[in-house]
Amino acid sequence: MPRSWHWVCPSISRMAWVSTFRQSLVNVQALVPPYQGRTMRARIPNTLEGDGIRLLLANPYGPADISILFASINGRALSFSGQPACILGLGESLYTDTLPLNLVGGETLDVRIGFGEGVTPVSGQYGLVPFSLSRFAGAADSPVSEFSPVVTGVCLKAVDVRTPAGSCILAFGDSLTHLSRWPSVLGPDMPGTALLNLGISGNQLCSTGPVDYYGPPLLQRFLPELDGVENIRHIFFEAGVNDFILSPQTVPQDIIDGYMQIEAWCAERNLPVTSGTLSPIGGSKHFRPDIEEKRQEVNAWIRRKSRFIDYDRLLGDPDKPHCLSPAYDKGDALHMNQAGAQLVAQEVARLLG
Secondary structure, three states: OOOOOOOOOOOOOOOEEEEEEEEOEEOOOOOOOOOOOOOEEEEEEEOOOEEEEEEEEEOOOOOOEEEEEEEOOOOOOOOOOOOOEEEOOOOEEEEEEEEEEEEEEEEEEEEEEEOOOOOOOEEEEEEEEEEEEOOOOOOOOOHHHHHEEEEEEEEEEEEEEEOOOEEEEEEEEEEHHHOOOHHHHHHHHHOOOOEEEEEEOOOOOOOOOHHHHOOOOHHHHHHHHOOOOOOEEEEEEOOOOOHHHOOOOOOOHHHHHHHHHHHHHHHHHOOOOOOOOOOOOOOOOOOOHHHHHHHHHHHHOOOOOEEEEEEHHHHOOOOOEEEEEEOEEEEOOOOEHHHHHHHHHHHHHHHHH
């Protein structure tokens, strides 16, 4: 993909808070290490130019109020209503005060959050950026050697940049979006635009999953995820395969109705939106002939649209259309590999023009 492509948004003239990083938080109690009395470090790639930055912290799943001892970006302390520390209440979210900082895009941000003693936060996500945790009760200036990699980061909902010209693209979905990380593949080729991965592995469109970290269904979380997000240029979404796998009572019309609802919400808000077909799962442990029939019915409906991403045909094996192509199979006949993510990123870039 050409590195010279630069998408300019000339219509934006006012300063706005645009997320350079944002993730969908779920209950990661089954995945999270002890965080109390320790410092979390996140390495956040930034694609936006701006003159200020802030964090959005959130505690939707508790299990209780969380003590935040400090937060910093690139070694500079953040404050909470003028104070160095705060209590992040159960069910609450809060912004740090604005930190004046010259950002040019292309840099990596070193974000640190110090947690007090008490309970371990369980509101988090995994797999999108590198997280690490101090071995001991850390401080804002703890050397990198004091940190060990962890899978899951907690309480960090978003990193926002105050920018005169930045915009963002939101990608909703299940593991096809979350684990493939195609937004991260495309991001470096779109300076001035943040590609925000709001996928959740195991997520369903209509039903609540059997595991907490599968998150609430997309239809339930979609509108709340839009709250406070400025300068949205496009929304991409896909979901439905997990409904057929985890909620066998789901019929194709349920998925079609869900797609229509999300598209209607976007139309009401004048937000461009592109949906995607359901990718093949043949050969995986989840494959069943009835699921394949449902998947094909939903995909036939999606293909009647004038604009969509055809994950099915992009990633599928021409000789076995119900299966992923070996060239794009991560190895479980269910998820795409890096080559597949690159292919999807190229298709998104083509659609965006």
